[in-house]
Amino acid sequence: MKLMSESEDKHQQRMAKKKAIVDEKIAQAQEERGVLILLKGNGKGKSSSALGTMARSLGYGKKCAVIQFIKGRNETGEMKFFKDHPLVDWHVMGHGFTWETQDKSQDIAAAEKAWALAGQLLQDESYDFLLFDEMSYMFKYGYLDVEPVVKALQARPKMQNVMITGRTMATPLQDIADTISTVQEDRHAFHLGVKAQEGIEF
Numbered sequence: 001m002k003l004m005s006e007s008e009d010k011h012q013q014r015m016a017k018k019k020a021i022v023d024e025k026i027a028q029a030q031e032e033r034g035v036l037i038l039l040k041g042n043g044k045g046k047s048s049s050a051l052g053t054m055a056r057s058l059g060y061g062k063k064c065a066v067i068q069f070i071k072g073r074n075e076t077g078e079m080k081f082f083k084d085h086p087l088v089d090w091h092v093m094g095h096g097f098t099w100e101t102q103d104k105s106q107d108i109a110a111a112e113k114a115w116a117l118a119g120q121l122l123q124d125e126s127y128d129f130l131l132f133d134e135m136s137y138m139f140k141y142g143y144l145d146v147e148p149v150v151k152a153l154q155a156r157p158k159m160q161n162v163m164i165t166g167r168t169m170a171t172p173l174q175d176i177a178d179t180i181s182t183v184q185e186d187r188h189a190f191h192l193g194v195k196a197q198e199g200i201e202f
Helices: 002-028 046-059 077-082 104-121 136-140 146-154 171-176
Strands: 036-040 064-068 088-092 129-133 161-165 179-182
Touching: 036 046, 036 171, 046 064, 046 077, 046 129, 046 161, 064 104, 077 088, 104 129, 104 136, 104 146, 146 171
Parallel strands: 036 161, 036 179, 064 088, 064 129, 129 161
Antiparallel strands: none
């Protein structure tokens, strides 16, 4: 009993020190503004994570919008779930990945159209949360210039939150981001020969 009591005391002391450190960090974080979050990396789950964050925003009654820069016109599970939500504007602007369309001029036109809409949303303070899904590929492929996007992000309404997803992320975007998370692939069922399925991949 004595050994257990000593062990509990040490545990309580460690937790008290940890709580003090966490409480101090919370006390120091007093700025209130929207954040820019980048989700990058070759792992599965970037869009899923971003949509989970959007669901969290919706739980607080916040107005949201999604612009999908690459995904084609076929419906996905997330689109089926969110598209009729009264607080979500859902825009599928892409025609699929460039190796599927094999039409560069069409892809560039779609990217420019999607960015024109995104630019409007970035000026509309009624939107609390914006998701630019797979936007990062537009800069990788040279379909869009990143600098106007950076300027628009920096000039957006103070409390507006923005998330951008994609495997690679342009350096100018990373330079202004508040949070950057990398989703790393350790294994994927597709490489094991498992067919993509509803509710998991789309």
